[in-house]
Amino acid sequence: MENTYDYLLVGAGLYSAVFAWHATRHGKRCLVVERRKHPGGNLYCECVEGINVHCYGPHIFHTSDKKIWDTVNSIVPFNNFINTPLARYGNRLYNLPFNMNTFCQMWGCLSPAEASAILRRQCDVELAEQLLRGHVEAQNLEEQALRLVGRDIYDRLVKGYTEKQWGRPCAELPAFIIRRLPVRLTFDNNYFDDSYQGIPVGGYNRLIGKLLSGSDVVLDCDYIK
Numbered sequence: 001m002e003n004t005y006d007y008l009l010v011g012a013g014l015y016s017a018v019f020a021w022h023a024t025r026h027g028k029r030c031l032v033v034e035r036r037k038h039p040g041g042n043l044y045c046e047c048v049e050g051i052n053v054h055c056y057g058p059h060i061f062h063t064s065d066k067k068i069w070d071t072v073n074s075i076v077p078f079n080n081f082i083n084t085p086l087a088r089y090g091n092r093l094y095n096l097p098f099n100m101n102t103f104c105q106m107w108g109c110l111s112p113a114e115a116s117a118i119l120r121r122q123c124d125v126e127l128a129e130q131l132l133r134g135h136v137e138a139q140n141l142e143e144q145a146l147r148l149v150g151r152d153i154y155d156r157l158v159k160g161y162t163e164k165q166w167g168r169p170c171a172e173l174p175a176f177i178i179r180r181l182p183v184r185l186t187f188d189n190n191y192f193d194d195s196y197q198g199i200p201v202g203g204y205n206r207l208i209g210k211l212l213s214g215s216d217v218v219l220d221c222d223y224i225k
């Protein structure tokens with residue numbers, strides 16, 4: 001029969017697309033239904049003046065598994081984009097995640113020993129350890145962050161971003177949202193720890209298009225409805 005499928009996949013994001021790609025290679029037929037007007041889920045890009053804008057927020061593909069990296073690169077080539085975010089507070093820029101570059105920008109310190117000493121003065125190291133072990137609990141996110149990283153980092157690099165993200169004051173947010181705030185005492189701005197990182201050359205739509213190329217995709221179709 002012509003319209004018989006082996007799998008019905010709800011949503012045309014990366015997960016379904018990868019599944020469809022594998023299933024198709026094993027001779028299976030997939031029907032993918034997607035409620036948005038485009039495939040790709042949160043990876044969807046729009047080309048604006050030659051720039052692939054990630055419509056749902058920036059996405060960097062990262063893995064430490066060489067097999068996965070080789071597989072995606074066999075479908076579309078990836079560039080070597082390394083995510084090294086910058087945060088702006090007032091008129092100053094700070095490297096994230098928190099590392100020696102951040103501490104140098106914030107306190108002018110040049111060595112891990114100097115940074116550790118300042119961090120120790122700003123937060124209660126023993127209490128932070130007990131929090132991480134779950135022996136004590138903070139009442140809210142503000143208290144948790146202050147105990148883990150101290151006043152300067154909290155005020156400049158945690159508070160504004162978190163309150164904007166959640167739309168509520170940190171003192172009214174539950175502590176569990178930020179279990180830990182990793183601090184590196186090395187000069188390393190790399191956001192992810194994975195060995196392989198990048199973005200498909202030409203944007204994610206190319207990757208999704210190839211992954212879904214053997215499947216039937218119906219857009220603007222909510223499975224629940």
Ligand SMILES: Cc1cc2nc3c(=O)[nH]c(=O)nc-3n(C[C@H](O)[C@H](O)[C@H](O)COP(=O)(O)OP(=O)(O)OC[C@H]3O[C@@H](n4cnc5c(N)ncnc54)[C@H](O)[C@@H]3O)c2cc1C
Nearest residue numbers: 011012013014015033034035041042057059060222223224
């Ligand atoms: C701002 C942001 C930044 C991110 N950055 C990164 C990053 O840098 N690196 C990383 O690895 N991950 C990142 N992620 C996570 C990333 O989005 C996911 O890992 C990945 O894109 C999820 O793919 P998915 O297929 O599981 O889900 P989605 O991309 O969410 O796709 C699910 C699809 O299912 C559709 N759908 C849902 N319900 C129905 C229904 N009833 N009927 C039909 N269709 C339906 C949705 O419309 C959607 O298109 C980020 C997420 C966000 C929000």
